Amino acid sequence: MVARGLLTRTELRSKAWRQLFRDVYADSHLAMSHRTRCRAAARLLLPDGAAVAGRSAAALFGARGVDTDEPVDVLVPTGQRFGPVSGLVVHTANLGSDEIMLHDNVPVTNPQRTCWDLAQWCPIEEAVATVDQLAARGVVLLDEVAAFARRRVGLRGWRRLLRVVELADAGAESIPESRLRVRIMLAGLPRPVTQFVVTRRGRFVARVDLAWPELRVAVEYDGLWHDDPEQFHRDRRRLNRILGEDWIVLHVTAKRMRDDFDGFLAELRHALAHRAH
Missing domain, CATH: 3.40.960.10 (VSR Endonuclease)
Known part of the structure; x- marks a missing residue:
């Protein structure tokens, strides 16, 4: 908008606008949430083939516990250069095309892959608490997540995901x-x-x-x-x-x-x- 002459940088620094990421602003009256920031990052920052992932993906699926201003977790396929970007935590790993889906028009890791990344990136208490929420909401079935882990026997992290599944419980309410x-x-x-x-x-x-x-x-x-x-x-x-x-x-x-x-x-x-x- 600055390049098109619709706004000046001074105007962007006013209280009328809120900075979400570098060169990404939103109307200050817009109700803000972590999910809103995920959508902005996906639409304006992420390269093709990348996806919102981890706790941010879980938030898009309805999990609670991710604060509005926490950095957005994104996953970029190995070999693709991206970042660093202030406000994003950029992870790089092998990412199959079948592990990405569109959710609310946002490219996001599918529920099983989201659980995998939670198990790798988060302390075990936090990973289990988030998987509990996904299971309670019917986003994932714990048996399917366990099967996802077993299909990756030999890859670093498969046992950690199985441990998260063993500790998880869809009956948890908080x-x-x-x-x-x-x-x-x-x-x-x-x-x-x-x-x-x-x-x-x-x-x-x-x-x-x-x-x-x-x-x-x-x-x-x-x-x-x-x-x-x-x-x-x-x-x-x-x-x-x-x-x-x-x-x-x-x-x-x-x-x-x-x-x-x-x-x-x-x-x-x-x-x-x-x-x-």
Whole structure:
């Protein structure tokens, strides 16, 4: 637009415009999201054969947890030169044409390839939490992702993707819950059931985030309920009901996960061992 004389560079630096990438601007009144930035990058920056990938691809498929201003992950086929570009994280790897699809008119790695890249590029907790979301939304089937990994036996990273699939669970309902479950399993404890429904004589009593039903032990992640300040109190009343059913319910907060997760694990191990005996 500057070259065509429609705007000056001074005007672009005004509050009327927001810079997305170098030489890429948007109207400052446009509702911005990471998906919007992915679409802009794909339309105006990516070379032929490249695709939005990784966490950015997952965001286009509907996964949460990627902030608006985080760099956009893109994948460029080996041998093709591109970048660096401020605001993009450019990855280079072998990329089959069958591993790219159009989603909302954006070239994006297909769901299986997206899971592969998540497993390679992200810490395992983050990779599993994102794959959980894709599986919960029906974007991928975990069996298909495992098959994708097995077709790549011998390639660096196939075992890591299988491990992500083993830890993933389509029943997870939040990112913190996913991370909590993964940490518990990586610590060597038995796999919990997600979103377990406690019943009494066939009637609903409560639903818990993670449970070992045969031992009647449950774990609840206590989040911050910004949209509903009464939710915390409703949850506490709900959990009080299942205490009458002889359940042990342990609570963990973001602070506890950050500062004292070993202490929480010790409590959980004790509860599971106590009930096992």
